[in-house]
Amino acid sequence: MNTKNKCTDTTPSPPEGVDVATLRIPRKLGETAVLLLLGGLALVLLFQSRSMIAHGDDVVGPGTFPGIVAALLVGASALAIVKVLRSAKPPPVVIKRPGALALAAALLISFPVLLEPLGYYALAIPWVFAFSWAARVRAPFLLGINLVTSFIVARFVFEALLGTPLP
Amino acid sequence: MTEILLDSFLGLIELNVIAALFGGILIGYFVGALPGLTSSMGMALLIPFTFGMEPIPAMVMLTAIYMAADFAAAIPAILVNAPGQPAAAVTAFDGFPMRERGESGLALTLSVVSSGIGAVISVILLMISAQMMANAALAFGPAEYFALAVVGLSLISALSSGGLLHALIGLFFGLLVVTMGIDPMEGTDRFVWVDSMIDGIPFLPALIGLFALSEVFILIEESKGSARLHSAAKLVQPRLAAVFSQFKTMLRGSILGYLIGVVPGAGSSIASLVSYGVARSLSKDCDSFGKGNPEGIAASESANNASVCGALAPLFALGIPGSASAAVLIGGLTIQGLEPGPFLFAENPGVPYTVFLSLLFGAPIMAMLGLFGAKLWVRVTLIPRGVIATVVATICMLGAYASSNDVFAVYVTVIFGIVGYIFRKIGIQPAPIVLALVLGMLMEANFRRSMRISENDLTYFVDKPIAGTLLLIALVVLFLPLLGTLRKRFA
Numbered sequence: 001m002n003t004k005n006k007c008t009d010t011t012p013s014p015p016e017g018v019d020v021a022t023l024r025i026p027r028k029l030g031e032t033a034v035l036l037l038l039g040g041l042a043l044v045l046l047f048q049s050r051s052m053i054a055h056g057d058d059v060v061g062p063g064t065f066p067g068i069v070a071a072l073l074v075g076a077s078a079l080a081i082v083k084v085l086r087s088a089k090p091p092p093v094v095i096k097r098p099g100a101l102a103l104a105a106a107l108l109i110s111f112p113v114l115l116e117p118l119g120y121y122a123l124a125i126p127w128v129f130a131f132s133w134a135a136r137v138r139a140p141f142l143l144g145i146n147l148v149t150s151f152i153v154a155r156f157v158f159e160a161l162l163g164t165p166l167p
Numbered sequence: 168m169t170e171i172l173l174d175s176f177l178g179l180i181e182l183n184v185i186a187a188l189f190g191g192i193l194i195g196y197f198v199g200a201l202p203g204l205t206s207s208m209g210m211a212l213l214i215p216f217t218f219g220m221e222p223i224p225a226m227v228m229l230t231a232i233y234m235a236a237d238f239a240a241a242i243p244a245i246l247v248n249a250p251g252q253p254a255a256a257v258t259a260f261d262g263f264p265m266r267e268r269g270e271s272g273l274a275l276t277l278s279v280v281s282s283g284i285g286a287v288i289s290v291i292l293l294m295i296s297a298q299m300m301a302n303a304a305l306a307f308g309p310a311e312y313f314a315l316a317v318v319g320l321s322l323i324s325a326l327s328s329g330g331l332l333h334a335l336i337g338l339f340f341g342l343l344v345v346t347m348g349i350d351p352m353e354g355t356d357r358f359v360w361v362d363s364m365i366d367g368i369p370f371l372p373a374l375i376g377l378f379a380l381s382e383v384f385i386l387i388e389e390s391k392g393s394a395r396l397h398s399a400a401k402l403v404q405p406r407l408a409a410v411f412s413q414f415k416t417m418l419r420g421s422i423l424g425y426l427i428g429v430v431p432g433a434g435s436s437i438a439s440l441v442s443y444g445v446a447r448s449l450s451k452d453c454d455s456f457g458k459g460n461p462e463g464i465a466a467s468e469s470a471n472n473a474s475v476c477g478a479l480a481p482l483f484a485l486g487i488p489g490s491a492s493a494a495v496l497i498g499g500l501t502i503q504g505l506e507p508g509p510f511l512f513a514e515n516p517g518v519p520y521t522v523f524l525s526l527l528f529g530a531p532i533m534a535m536l537g538l539f540g541a542k543l544w545v546r547v548t549l550i551p552r553g554v555i556a557t558v559v560a561t562i563c564m565l566g567a568y569a570s571s572n573d574v575f576a577v578y579v580t581v582i583f584g585i586v587g588y589i590f591r592k593i594g595i596q597p598a599p600i601v602l603a604l605v606l607g608m609l610m611e612a613n614f615r616r617s618m619r620i621s622e623n624d625l626t627y628f629v630d631k632p633i634a635g636t637l638l639l640i641a642l643v644v645l646f647l648p649l650l651g652t653l654r655k656r657f658a
Contacts, residue, residue, distance in 0.1 A: 031593045038340065045343060045358060052355055059623040062350035062357055065611040066343060073339035080332050093592050096388040104387055104560075105585055108380070111564050112577035124561075131560055135553035136390045142554055150561040162219045164569040 023098040027090035032081050039077035046070035103134040120166035124150055168298070175520035178223055179528065187224035188231050188525050192533055195235025199242075200544040202249045203386050203552055204559075206236035207492040211378045212559065214371060214499050215566035222503035222518055227525040229499045233492050234286060234475045234526055237435060238533045239544055241278035241468055246271060246545045254435035254471040257443045261456065261463035268459060273409055277461050278468045279537035280410050281417045285469035286530035288421035289428070289476035294523050296429075300484035301512040309616035310628050314637035316610035319487045321641040323432030323602050330594060331645075337595040341603025342610070344368050351608075352615055363575035370604055371498050372567040372579040377597040378495070380563045380584025385591070386556035413465035416446055424470030428477020432602070434490040435471040442470030476526065483507055483519045487606065491598035494605045 045066060052063030084090060095101065107130055114123050125147065132146045158164045178184060198209035210229050217225035240251030245262035258278060265274040307315070324334040347358045348367025359365055420442040427438040446466035447456045456463050478489030479496075486508035488494035500507050511519060537544075567580035587597050621627030629635045 027593075034589060034593050035336075038336065042339075042343065048358060052350075052357065060615050060618045062353050062355040065614065066346040066357060069339050069342045069346070073336065073343060076332060076336045076339060080336060083332065095592065097390075100387055101384055104384065104556075108560065108564075108581045108584065112574045112581060115568070115574055115577065128557060128561060132553065132557045135387050135556040137551065137553035137557060142551060146554060146557045146561075149558050153558075153562060154565055157216065158565050158569055162216065162569060164218075164565075164572065166565075166568070167574075 020096050021099065023095040024092040025095070027093055028084055028087075030093040031084045031090075035077045035081050035084075039074050039081075042070045042073035042077065046074065097136075100134045100136065104131060107131050107134065116167050120154060121151075124154065171516045171520055172524070175517055175524050178517055178521045179227075179524050183221065183224045184227055184521065184525070187220070187228040188529050189532075191228035191231025192235045192529060192536065194228075195232035196239040196533075196536055196540075196544060197547060198232065199236030199239030199251045200547040201550065201555065202243060202251055202548060203382065203389065203555060205252055205378070205382070205492075206233050207495050208379045208382055208559075209236060210492060210495040210499070211371075211375050212562050212566060214374075214495070214502060215569045217499055218502060218569065222500075222505055222515075223521050225499060225503055226496070226518060226522050229496055230479065230522050230526060231529055233496070234472065234529065235533050235536075237472050237475055238279065238282045238286075238537050241282070241464075242275065242537065242541050242544045243548050245274045245278060245464075246541070247548060249548060252435070254439045254467075254474075256436075257439040257467035257471075258464055260443070260467075261458070261460050264457075264459035265461070265464075270459070273461065274464055275541050276410050276538060277413065277464045279534045281413070281420065281465045281468035282472040282537070283530050283534035284414075284417045285421040285424055285472035286476070286526060286533070288418065289425040289473035290523055290527045290530070292422075292425045292473075293476040293480050293526075294520070297480045297484045297519065297523075298512060300480060301509040304485050304509040305513070307509075307633070308631070309613040309620065310631045310634040311637070313610055313613035313617055314628065314631075314634040314641070315485060315487055316606045316613070318637045318641045318644070319431040319481075319606055320599075320603060320610070321644045322430055323599050324645065333594045334596070334599045337590065337597075337599035338603045340595075341600040342607045344373070344600075345604050345607030346611065351612065361575075363573070369571060369576050369579055370501070371570045372576040373583045373604060374495060374498055374601060375563050375567055376580040376583025376585075377587040377601055378491075379559055380580055381587030381591060381597065383556045383560045383563070383584070384588040386552045386559070390552040390556060409461070413462055416462050416465040417469040419445070420466045420469030421473040424473030425477040427470070428474030428489055429480050430477075431481060431487055431489050432598070433474070434478070434492075434598075435474045438474035438477070439467035439471040442466040476523075479522075483511060483522075484509065486609065488602060491601055494598075494601045497605050 049063035049067035049070060052061055107127060111123070111127060128147050128150045129143060132143050137143055137146060154166060159166060194209060194213065195206065198204045198206060209232050213229065213232060217228065220228070236252060237254060240255035241258045241262065242251065244250035244255040244259035245266050248259055248263040250256040250259050262274045262278065265271065320338055324331055324338055345367070347364055349355070349359070349365055350357050423442045423445065424438040427433045427441055428435070443456075443463055443466045446462050447453045450456065450460070450462060452460065474490070478493040481487045481489045482493045482496060486497070486506065488497055497507060505511060505515060505518060563580055563584070564577055567576045568574065570576050587600075590600070591597070617627055628638060
């Protein structure tokens with residue numbers, strides 16, 4: 001038996017986690033839900049692609065490639081669903097600070113909605129404060145840093161240097 | 168070739184190019200030193216800033232960010248056991264134990280010197296091989312390009328960290344997204360649900376969403392106020408002999424790293440892991456790996472930096488990115504109106520060669536910054552993640568808007584950011600999606616061209632020797648893991 005290169009595993013262990021608000025979603029539920037949505041979207045696109053007819057002598061038309069890919073995505077999603085449902089005890093999907101993440105997502109969605117009605121600078125002040133709050137920035141000094149940085153980047157980099165007129 | 172190199176060198180020493188190189192190095196160091204930010208994210212965020220730049224300074228800056236981030240990532244890995252980039256996690260295996268026994272100076276010097284040697288050797292290999300690849304690719308037709316795209320995507324899937332099935336799901340999702348909009352060959356609407364989708368899903372906002380904005384959610388999850396630095400390590404300058412005793416390992420790591428980097432989807436993490444594994448298996452003192460063996464640092468750092476140039480080779484020569492970060496560079500090239508591939512070498516040789524030379528001359532600068540600025544860079548880890556998350560989110564919104572002066576681009580970034588985060592949570596990484604966005608158009612267009620040329624004969628792909636061989640490689644890469652699983656099940 002060749003033991004010349006027999007090495008023990010000396011990989012250091014990762015640092016311990018911090019105790020925070022956590023949402024644990026059973027993997028079978030979470031992953032299946034996402035994959036069902038994905039598979040459903042692929043199915044819709046598959047049916048839509050069937051109506052895209054090739055012209056002339058072409059067998060391969062505008063709907064061929066997306067149709068094949070959509071079918072593959074439906075198949076892969078189905079396989080992944082079966083795999084996760086059959087797995088013994090998969091680790092849960094862990095989402096830390098779900099409230100903060102939900103707020104951040106809502107703020108990100110609201111940004112393009114409000115950008116043109118309010119204009120960038122009028123939107124940026126409350127938005128940056130609210131986003132900083134969601135990101136657990138509480139110190140006034142750091143809130144100020146965020147606001148000033150956002151202003152400098154928008155005014156001097158995007159508008160002045162790159163010539164991008166902001167709404 | 169000499170004339171091209173001379174012209175490129177003269178192009179490199181222009182003030183705007185030198186400024187772009189220094190700027191890229193500083194930004195790359197900042198991004199690399201900060202755990203939570205990656206080079207691909209940094210480049211994705213900076214691409215909108217390159218709109219107003221000339222092509223050469225823009226590409227010099229972006230590639231400098233790419234390489235400098237890998238230089239810098241080892242600093243927090245060694246000093247505070249918090250790798251700045253995933254590839255530096257391997258460096259932390261031995262780097263942090265060395266720091267704990269008071270050898271931070273040697274560890275840091277080794278990492279920087281190894282990175283520098285990896286960078287220099289790989290740039291030389293890049294300059295030789297990229298031209299050869301580009302010359303070979305001039306003979307490629309639609310069938311070969313289709314097969315090359317298939318191989319690229321299959322390798323990415325096989326090597327993805329989330330597992331093959333999840334990588335394929337990400338891949339197919341990316342390929343579907345790329346088909347949305349007007350069909351380029353027949354002008355038919357494909358999945359155009361709102362008027363803004365006529366031109367398809369814009370690549371840059373999707374990239375910013377997938378890489379940068381999805382990471383913002385991770386940063387918010389991990390935000391916990393200010394970080395605390397470990398007691399400042401006294402950095403003692405090591406003897407040069409102690410550093411250069413690892414030269415053989417650095418050389419081996421550089422070559423391995425370059426070759427692995429050339430493989431699409433492999434990337435720096437795999438390069439550093441493989442090089443570390445090889446060094447350990449060849450060492451007479453393998454049990455000391457993971458406990459502060461300097462050879463571990465030399466192996467991983469030389470490989471992960473060399474893989475950067477490896478990934479650039481297929482990118483510039485064939486238009487196939489060797490890594491997710493290289494895929495971001497395609498966005499940079501596209502904005503400058505340049506198409507990567509053999510015609511770039513034929514029509515604009517100054518661009519790739521100036522970039523290569525900038526990396527060659529930039530490597531010693533990066534090494535100096537690392538050697539003399541380590542204590543400064545490690546303080547970057549003190550920046551609260553909440554501040555980084557907010558600033559990055561703001562830049563994402565602005566960058567997306569600036570890409571087309573259209574609020575639709577911001578919607579795309581937000582949607583891909585949220586989708587990217589959800590996908591990460593269930594194990595679908597952004598890299599296969601981004602690579603599919605890059606290669607999908609190439610794949611479909613060349614497939615349809617081939618079918619037209621061959622009058623709808625599928626054997627056309629197999630009849631062409633290069634295309635046939637590449638497709639066979641793709642099949643083997645995809646089905647080999649499956650065979651392994653079946654063998655284990657029935658063993």
